[in-house]
Amino acid sequence: MNSIVCVKQVPDTEIRIEIEDGQVVEEKLQYVINPYDEYAIEEALRLREKFGEGQVTVLTLGPERAREAIMQALAVGADEAIHLADEAFQGGDAYATAKALAEAIVRLGLEYDIILCGKQGVDHDNAQVGIALAEMLNLPHVSLVTKLEVADDKSKATARREVEGGKELVETPLPAVITAQKGLNEPRYPTFTGIRAARKKPIHKKTAAELNVDPETVGAAGAKLGIVSLSPPLERSAGHIISGNPVEACGELVRLLREEAKVV
Numbered sequence: 716m717n718s719i720v721c722v723k724q725v726p727d728t729e730i731r732i733e734i735e736d737g738q739v740v741e742e743k744l745q746y747v748i749n750p751y752d753e754y755a756i757e758e759a760l761r762l763r764e765k766f767g768e769g770q771v772t773v774l775t776l777g778p779e780r781a782r783e784a785i786m787q788a789l790a791v792g793a794d795e796a797i798h799l800a801d802e803a804f805q806g807g808d809a810y811a812t813a814k815a816l817a818e819a820i821v822r823l824g825l826e827y828d829i830i831l832c833g834k835q836g837v838d839h840d841n842a843q844v845g846i847a848l849a850e851m852l853n854l855p856h857v858s859l860v861t862k863l864e865v866a867d868d869k870s871k872a873t874a875r876r877e878v879e880g881g882k883e884l885v886e887t888p889l890p891a892v893i894t895a896q897k898g899l900n901e902p903r904y905p906t907f908t909g910i911r912a913a914r915k916k917p918i919h920k921k922t923a924a925e926l927n928v929d930p931e932t933v934g935a936a937g938a939k940l941g942i943v944s945l946s947p948p949l950e951r952s953a954g955h956i957i958s959g960n961p962v963e964a965c966g967e968l969v970r971l972l973r974e975e976a977k978v979v
């Protein structure tokens with residue numbers, strides 16, 4: 716069972732993000748693997764184990780620092796990686812990102828039975844790249860998957876999705892793109908031997924020129940959306956603590972809602 720896992724590096728959400736002059740202050744950031752992509756990696760490893768054969772290929776678009784995320788994916792058991800580190804690939808929107816990933820898959824002639832992505836990147840939260848990638852590769856896709864079963868002949872998969880007020884069971888022919896939702900599995904941790912083995916695993920860095928991709932179609936040049944401005948969320952004013960017995964407190968709450976918040 717050959718799978719491709721699209722893995723993005725994102726700022727650690729535990730770290731406070733600072734914005735100066737409309738730009739994220741990158742120096743103060745620490746980076747991690749996008750949490751939803753950890754479920755995607757784990758699912759790919761489990762499928763390889765289920766079928767007892769196959770390759771797990773990590774595909775990452777990102778600057779040099781994204782190599783850390785790739786190494787983590789290799790340390791838990793992925794076999795090899797493709798790193799789209801070329802400046803031409805950077806700074807694009809979800810469409811341009813998906814385009815670059817699709818071009819790499821097609822032009823490198825990667826063989827796959829399934830493509831796994833996270834449901835969204837926790838930094839830009841587009842939740843689009845996986846679906847756009849499926850469209851560009853003319854593949855079916857199932858998003859927000861919390862349970863995945865692949866048929867023994869690898870011809871199709873049954874995916875469970877959490878939807879408003881219930882669960883949906885979707886059957887899809889393979890190959891297909893699956894986006895992983897929290898709960899799909901319990902990602903494993905890298906072992907010491909896994910971390911050591913990762914250093915020997917191949918990471919193929921590819922430029923737009925090497926892939927013969929027109930740089931005007933990817934990255935910032937290929938973006939359909941431009942970020943107009945970036946500003947930190949407004950500081951929340953301190954809340955009110957209302958004391959006194961319940962009746963008095965209720966009266967005071969209504970007065971505040973009416974006179975200050977003006978919502979009643």
Ligand SMILES: Cc1cc2nc3c(=O)[nH]c(=O)nc-3n(C[C@H](O)[C@H](O)[C@H](O)COP(=O)(O)OP(=O)(O)OC[C@H]3O[C@@H](n4cnc5c(N)ncnc54)[C@H](O)[C@@H]3O)c2cc1C
Pocket residue numbers: 721722723724749751752755774775776777805806807808809810812816831832833834835836837838839840841842843844845938940941942
């Ligand atoms: C310097 C910079 C400039 C930017 N400029 C713009 C801009 O002008 N307009 C704009 O709209 N956005 C811009 N972005 C944001 C950019 O759109 C997103 O980072 C990118 O499209 C992915 O969005 P997302 O994580 O929200 O994707 P989602 O659609 O939420 O990602 C879903 C899944 O797709 C896969 N995936 C996503 N990104 C990658 C990746 N890089 N490598 C491998 N797999 C991936 C992962 O599996 C991920 O879980 C910029 C980002 C940067 C860093």
